[in-house]
Amino acid sequence: MTHAVTRSSRTSRIAAVVGVVLLLGLSAAPWWAGRADMRLMGEIFLYLSLATLWNLLAGYAGLVSVGQQAYVGLGGYALFGLTILVGVPAIWAIPLAGIIGALVAVPVAVLIFRLRGAYFAIGTWVIAEVFRLTAAQVSALGGGSGTSLPADVVRAMAEGRDAREALAYWLALGVAVLVIGLAFAILRSRLGLALTALRDNELAARSLGIDIWRTKFIVYIATAGLTAMIGALIFIQKLRISPDAGFSVNDWTAFVIFIVVIGGIGTLEGPILGTLVFFALRETLADLGTIYLIALGVVAIVVMLRAPSGLWGLIRARAGAELFPISHRVRGETQQGDR
């Protein structure tokens, strides 16, 4: 009996092929989808990215933040500030917003990492409130009532409305691929091993020599920068920002948390499944307004109590499937050679 350690499985190889085909099809959406569908898909990609990042923070690094709207709003405001006040083209303002988000996150992390567990969570919310109240004081960007992206900035992005819509769509798709790809690469790397150890048992991880603070710090800064970039993309789609919209805890954190919890926290597949479920529910029940949100809250509570590993956890428990080859599996091989 010999054995081999592999990461990929038949399921994951099929998933990779399906993923590539799907991606090609989605990249061609401007040629086959209507404007409304493209906007919806763009929104789905952005929520998927936010959910993947929050999952990396809370599901792996144990940093349960309820204040990620701080970086969504910061990214949005960075976009508006850079284009309106500095005159940077919108396309360049997006990566710059990401860099600003990561830079701002450094002192924030140093400060709020002093708070533990649940107090960390509310501390992140305080930070988001500070950002919101500060944004409301910036009169050059409309103060409390916010501002719109000037027409010439929008026009400079691309010729004609169709081209702009397509550009916004590709940017959203691109960032989703970037975020999921990055999360996948991180989880397969040494850092990812540290994160997985951290997720499973912080004390044991520390006793194996993992620098907890440094690992968490890196993840926090990276997610903050990417979240700010997503924030810039969200407000390129919306064309208008205000402190309440930019730093909304419901839109940018509550929904994201529900997506991750319902889909399955601590897995890469969970947020994808959760995003699909969330938008399916939203598109069918959104007319119900507040009732829909109450139902969403109830579903999240029931999932947390009854199936804490989410829908993906249920599927994996039944089928043992893993779409993203991250975990190592040991396979025994008989003398006759490999199958």
Place this chain on the structure above:
Amino acid sequence: MDWINAIVQGTLLGGLYALFAAGLSLIFGVMRLVNIAHGDLIVLAAYLGLSVSTVLGIHPLVALALVVPIMAALGYGLQRGILNRTLGDDLLPPLLVTFGLSVILQNGLLEIYSADPQKLQAGAIETASLQLGSLALGYLPLLMFACSVAIIAGLQWMFYRTALGRAFRATSDRQDVAQLMGLNRAHVFGLAMALALAVTAVAGVFLGIRTSFDPSIGGGRLIFGFEAVIIGGLGNIWGTLAGGVVLGISQSIGAEINPGWQVLAGHVVFLAIIALRPRGLFPRMD
């Protein structure tokens, strides 16, 4: 003189913040639970006060006689029905479940009462004030502050002098040993949440008398209460009062400088305190 006035009014406001915080502090102390829905429960209490006082045609402070037991019963049911199942080593379940609860409460209140701001009408006491030299001390803020001190003194006494307090402390120290000593952990936690929400009921009705409220303001109240707890130092109930007062004074001084800075000033002082004294001003436990 404006500054002295700001400090005095801020101190009185701090009494209300300490009431927001007392319930939060109590349940954290007993079961290490941080309730994200705490602010929404404060707002719920304010709406209950509104319904009771308008339906029965009574003064909001008299309505407390009904609102307090209703909130306490709700707390006991909530704890035993839902929250007890979330407790354990992992902090994600309680956090996410109370987060879900917060969204449910907010939207439930929105559905029943609409988004229009409401206010509890307390009559003459709202405007009456005590004249001390050039300082005018409103009777209502004075009453709130006095109630807050009395409630915190009561909690302190309960915690260290009664059988219930002993049960709370024992369960807080070692849950399994307390269970062996014949304490029913689920019941003790239920009682702690009942007591916390009874305090929250008072906080909510005072909030409703002091300012107008709508279903969306819960998050902000949670943050004020949380800041008071951290500023005062975890596990120290008198510290929580001091934390509330520090927060109240910071906000009223901020408002004195620029009306737009009121809430921001409170947050900045809070962040400064966690930068300089991460364990708060008067810490008693980790």
